[in-house]
Every structure is written in structure tokens, then in C-alpha cells.
Amino acid sequence: MQRKRAKLQIQNSEINSTTASHIFKGIAIYVNGRTEPSVQELRALIILHGGVFEPYLVNFSLVTHIITCVLTEAKIREFKNRKVVRPEWLTESVKAGALLPWRDFEFVQGPRAHQLPSYATDASNSNAQRAMADPEWRAANTSAAPGFIKTYFENSRLHFLSTVKAELVREAQARAEAKQEQQQAEGLERADYSPVKGKGRERVIMHCDFDCFFVAAGLLSRPDLRGKPVVVCHSQGNQGGSSSTSEIACASYEARERGIKNGMSLQQARKLCPSVLTMPYEFERYRDLALKFYTILMVHADELQAVSIDEALIEVTTAVSRVSSADPAKDLAERIRAEVKAETGCEISIGIAHNVLLARLATRRAKPAGALHLRPSDVPGLIATLEITDLWGFAHSHRDKAREKLGSTALSELAKKSRTVLSDALGKKTGETLYNAIRGIDDTELRSDKQRKSVSAEISYGIRFNSRETAEVFVRDMAETVSQRLNELKMRGRSITLKIMKRAPSAPVEAPKFLGHGACDVFNKQTALVGAGGRATSDAKVIGEHAWRILESFHFDPQELRGIGIQIQKLEPTDGPVNTDSNQKRLPFKPAEPIARPPSVIAPPSPAPARVYAAAVNLAGPSTDASLPAIDDVDPAVLDALPLDVRQELEQAWQRRSESPFPGKAPPVQRGSGPPRSRSTAPQSVFPGGKAAGLKLGPRSGGYILDKNSVHPNRPANSFLRPTDSYIRDELGLDPVMLALLPRHIQREQLTAARLIKTLGAIPEVSGERLILKPRRYDPPPDLFRQPPPYAKYPEKPKLRQQGRTGEKVFFTEADDVQGLIEAWVHAFKEIPPNGKDIEFFAKFLVQCVDSERSTDTGVERAIAIVKWWLVLLRRYWGDYEHIEGTVEEAEDARVAEAWWKAFRDVKERIDVVARKKFGGRLSLR
DNA sequence: ATCCTCCCCTAC
């Protein structure tokens, strides 16, 4: 193969000697399958114009683009993250004499409507079109409406499910904490004789799940509807609901028999069953029922993992061991079912097995209204009848992969595949999970102690903006929402991701689903979230500012937006109490008092201890947007005025720096053509010299907990959190106050290191990371501003303005070779950023073309032609950077590219503003 | 190797 490659490369270079142009310079192309024009012709074309033809796809990194006319399903997956382009890209580029943007020729597989939900046809929703035509309706019922976010979340079933799940998880966690403490206490008292609990005994796992939860709940007050095809959805079924796109959240068994499925639209359901009846959501009732359900489960469970409002996994090994009968597990399950039925009036089903995987499988066979104990001997027989999607965690995507790469989706077939084969097809871990699952093996533990990693809010329904301003208001409101959620959890974050859904170019303006998002392109962008003083934050203004900046950086038309989400990561607990009147609905769990509990059942756990939030340090009030204290030397106004990319770079630097408790100055930022910044993993300075006046800072998040009895709300009791001040000071030789100022993870390191010193007398050189509290080198201040571009290298830097008329009006005449001029301009500024005055001049000229009183269609057309040409030029030089912005780029040419694209977008925006004013639309560059 | 980031995927 290597020889073959080498030979072909020689052939390539022979053709190369007669190169006609260099438009494909830097491009390496692999041609996949049969194409029109043929591979031979394409190869000649590529080489003729300075590109590289890669005959084999041995190494993906050698190939920049893949050319194809058809792709098999398998290839689509294989090439998913590649630039796959139609051959016309090459032929058209040659015709144009310039490299056209590959995205305009991106290979896309034909419509895959079958993958979309049934309501998502291509047709626009005519009801929505009508409604949206009325500005008043629009202003009152879409994302532009005041209070939209609140009402939306009040009515969203998915939001409800997520919220309740989070609450249940927290309760389970609190319970686990309490239980652990109780056990520890008992363990101490009875250490001498207490037997090791449960060890050596096979686990008993139960998967408990309401049958058609929402429907069952609704039927409690509508007994006359029992036995009928009923669904829960928003639509009141006006006009028979025959044209309703309202989604069915839950269908009764009678409805399911008629083919109605959860997630269908009501209109679909009506077609299948015209007599289907609808019930409204009753969120508060669901909450009450779930509370009763979980309370009962908690009584019986050693361990409980909340799955959702109507579903939980419990380990009941102990409780089962206390039942003496022929089938104790099944008997306990029936008892639990009876208790839930008595308390809630609803049926649950319970799957029982020795692991989670099988318990979940058992539940399916237990339904409706039953309990089923799946024994090891039953497993092979059951598994053999199943499909891959019957396994928890495997859905259509894995099914498709299995079908393509493994030739089957039946577990009986997949059972013949080796571990390696499965892993190669599905990924390492997923393959192993599947391999084990087929054999009934699953050793996942029930976990109730997981800590939160992110907090987010997202809406992709009813998002319709007609202006930048409404979009901005919305984004900032969303930020407010996220901020509240963070505060309720007493969390702050250091990282923000904005998710944007934008109407796909091929999708109708009004989606098939009423006010839905329709087919969309999704954009995620993550940046550092920098609160006051460079610290983690939950401040709504700060979050809003970051989110809005990110959104703006995309320069999307607000009218095209269909979904907005804000996610906060890199969470830290808030130290002191945050002034939030927690209006969060907490599930009012109380110490369980189960109904008709037989004496064989273990005693209910004691309630969780009062949770105390110790404020380690609280020297200042909560952070606010207005006070940017720590970065003393930077005027906030200056900061604001910086270009986004510079700002973000600084912010990231601050963030890195602020690992130190005293966010003083950011580390130096390499700029321009200097050597690339070494992202040193060197230890962060723990105690910068000089201004230890950092003490004036506000509360440092992550302070250790001084009260040894306190328990952090979202963290299980953790021994490292427990040292007393005197222990820290006297035994470990650390300053407890200083320690409290450190972020939690550094505290942990410091404590560990100090303990090691104490016991070993020295710290082992583990990774060379920061080890122990001691003063460190002081980092010099950052290089805040861009170096001026090296003008001297370009003594005859051409100015666009020189070509303009000197009179009061700036205008090109027909005689001017505008295209040639722009080309010369762009070419001249290929290696340094363009001059702002030139851009200004150019923008004015174009705006005038569109806007001036004597502007005619030809003026507009001229502007379009010029902007298009500009676009072609920019894409020719910097096509790869077109959709990249705001990134922290080191390379000079990347900076230049970004500068040009920014200029382009700014100018385009200015023209669009005028065009919108004048014609109510934007310039189309297609 | 191991970590990090940026996705996709999955569950309810």
C-alpha cells in the first residue's frame, strides 16, 4: 500500500508540473465511490489546480475533504465529522477561478423524514402561519411575550419531569446521608459484635414503576373514563382535536391497543382512534402521588435511586431477608404494590432481579399491575427474544449502528459477537456494556450520592423573535432563570454554554408542529463564566451578559432563532447564605409512616439532620455586576470596549489565574507572532506575593466547613471536610483561615499533603502539581492589548479610500473597477488585519448604494454584487474561518482572518439594517 | 496514556 501511494504521489507531482492554478492549494481530497465526473477526471482537475489527490483513505488526517455523489449508511456514519462535498465544488470552483466555500456544496443525504416524529412532515403549520400573521397574537403568545418563560415552564411537562426528578434525587441523597451517619454511629457503638451486613448475600433489586402514571392519576377523579382510550395532553380537543399538534404525554392501555403511542400528536391519535378522550395535566397531583410512592419505597429500601417521578430503583436485600416465605422477594414486592395502591389509588409494577439491568427487563413483563421476579435461569431464554433497543440505554442510534456494522439488531445474533467486535462497532464502553447485558451481567450499583455537574435552562418552543431587542430581553430573562436555579441550589459556576437552535435553511419558517422549532441547526458555544473578581458566579447580570455576547457573536438573524439554552458548568458551592427567598417547591417528605406495614419490615429511617450551611468566610455581600473588584488595574469600561475575542482570552486567563484565592493579575498573554503560549500546568500560585490585600474580596466559594457537624447540601458527608480548626492549625500546621479561602479541591490537596507530611515526613513527588501551602512566584501583569500590526513591513499599504472621489459624496463611478479594487485591497491585507477606516469607507459606500434617495434597483444590485464578490474573496483566503469566531487564536493568520470576517459581518449587518428599514428584508447573498 | 472539550445520545 505504501509503495502504491508513493507511486501515485510521483504521478501526482508529474501532473503538478503543469499546474494551471493554485486554487486547491492546501487541499487534500479523497474521492469516495462512483462520481460524476469520474474519479480520473476529478483527480486530474484537483492536481491541475494545485490540490492533492489522496487515492486511499488510510489516514483521515491526510485528507481535508471527501468528494462523493452517494454514500452508504455506514459511510455516512464513518464520515459524519468530515467535510463531505459534492464534485460540483471542484468543477464550480475551477469555473469561478477561486475556491468556493465547500459548505455551499456540502453533501447531504436525501430527506430522512422517517427519522422524524410523525407530526414533523415538511409542511408548514397553517394554523401557526395564520396566528403568526397577527402581530398582536404574536406579541402575546410567543417568546416575545412578557412572562413567556414563566408560563412556559409552568406548562411544560418535560420541564416538570426534570424538576421533580432533581428534587427526588436530592431527597434520596439527603436520606442516604442520614442513613450513612446513622450507620456510622451504630457502627461505632456496636463495632465489637455487629456482623457485616448483607455481604455474601445476593443483591435484590426492584424496579418500581407506575402504570401509565399521568393517565392513572387523571382517572382518579374521572372513574367513568376507566377502560376507555384516554390520553393526557395539552389540547382541549377543540374542533375534535383533528388538527392538533399537541403531544401526547401518556396514553392508557386501551389507547395503546389502538396504536396510540406516547409522544404522538393528538391529530395522529385521532386518526388512529377518533373516539380517543383527552385529559389535562395535573402536575400538583402527580407530585403528591410521587411523594407517597417514594415515601413507601424509602421504608423498604437499603438504597434508593430516583429514576423519575413515577419510577425508582431500590435495593431491598435486607428487607427481603426479613421475609420468610417461599418467594420472599416477590412477596415483598406485592406488599409494596399493595401499599402504593392503598395510598395512591394507582397501580405500580415491579420487576425484581439480582441486578438493575434485569430488574428493568422484568418490569416490562410484570406490567400491567404485577410483580415479576426474574431469576438467573430465566435470563438466557428472555434475552434471546429481545432486540438491542429493549435494553435500557440503547435506542435507535445504537440499533442503526448494530444493523450496519454488526448485521443484526437481535440480541440472539449479537450474542455471537466477541467483546472486541461489539466495542469496535459501538465504542469501548458501550460495547462492553452490551456484551455483558446479553449475558445478563450488570454490576452497576444504585447511586444516590451523585453531585450536580451542571445547571441549565432551555426553551425551544415558541421562540419567535422579530428583532434583536426582543431576543436580547429573552436571553437575559433566561439568564435570570438560570441564576435563580443556581441560587436555589447554592451553587455558582465558572463556565457557560449557550445553545442556539436556528431554523435549518430547508425548513419552513413555521414548523409543522404549532410554534415548534422544526428542523434546526444547533450551535453550542462554551466560554469561561467570569463573575466579579474573576470568580465563579450565579449573578443573573453576569450570566446574561456572557450569554448575550455569545449569541451576538454568531450574528444570526433573530427571526431565524428557534431555541435558546443556557447551561452553567464547573460548579462550586456557594459559601455563605445567598439572599434568596427559596420559593423552590420542596417535596415535603416526612419520616415515613407507611400504611399497614407488617412487623417484618425494618424501621423507617430517621429524618435527615438539619442541614447547616456554615459560612467559612463572608467578608462581603454577594457579588454584583457593577463591582469588578479584583482586577484592579483594568478599568471595566476598557474591558468592555475590548473586542470579544481579546476579552474572552483575558477572561480565560483570569479564570485560570483565579484558581488562586487572590485573583490578582492574569498571566501574560502571548500575542502576535511570538512563540505559542505554553499552557503551563505548573502549579497555580497559592499565595501571590505583594497584594495579599486580596482579603478585601467577597466570599470565596468552596470554603471548608468549620462546623464539624455540618453537612453540605449536595455532598455526602466527606471525611476531609471534617477537620477542626485546631486540628488543622496544631496537627497539620496550616492556617485554617487561609485554607478556608481556597477552593475546595485545593483544600483537599493541601490537607492531604499536610497529612502526608505529618505521617511520612515528606511528600511524595506525585505529579509535580501544586503540593503544599507556601508562597509562590508572583506572575507579571498581562499584556492587555494587541500589539499594533507590523505596518513597516508594508510601506505601500494600499488604501481603499484613495480610490474614492474626493468630493463630499463617496462614490465609485461605473468606470471604477470596483471588483479589482476590492481584490487588491483584500490581497494587500492578507497578512495584517484590515484598516478600520477602509472598512468604514467601504461600509458607507455600500449603505449609500442601498439607501441613498436616488438609489434604484441597480444600486441595490450593485451593492449585492460587490458584497458577494467580497465574500468570495474572503472565502478564498480564509474560508476555513468563516464560521469560527471569538475563539482564542494564537496564530497571526487566524487573527487576520477573524478581523476580515468580523469586518464582513459588521458591514453586512449595517447594510441589512438599512435594507430592513427600506424593504423590510435583508440582502440575500445567494 | 490521560485529560479536556465538544459534541451526540438517552431517559423520563
Added chain:
DNA sequence: TAAGGTAGGGGAGGAT
């Protein structure tokens, strides 16, 4: 009219 959220697991691919 309708209310398509949310968090975590994991894979790919690049940086360290």
C-alpha cells in the same frame, strides 16, 4: 392553537 427540558454518560479527536 401549545407549552419539543434537563442532566449525565460516553465517544471522537485533539492537547498535554
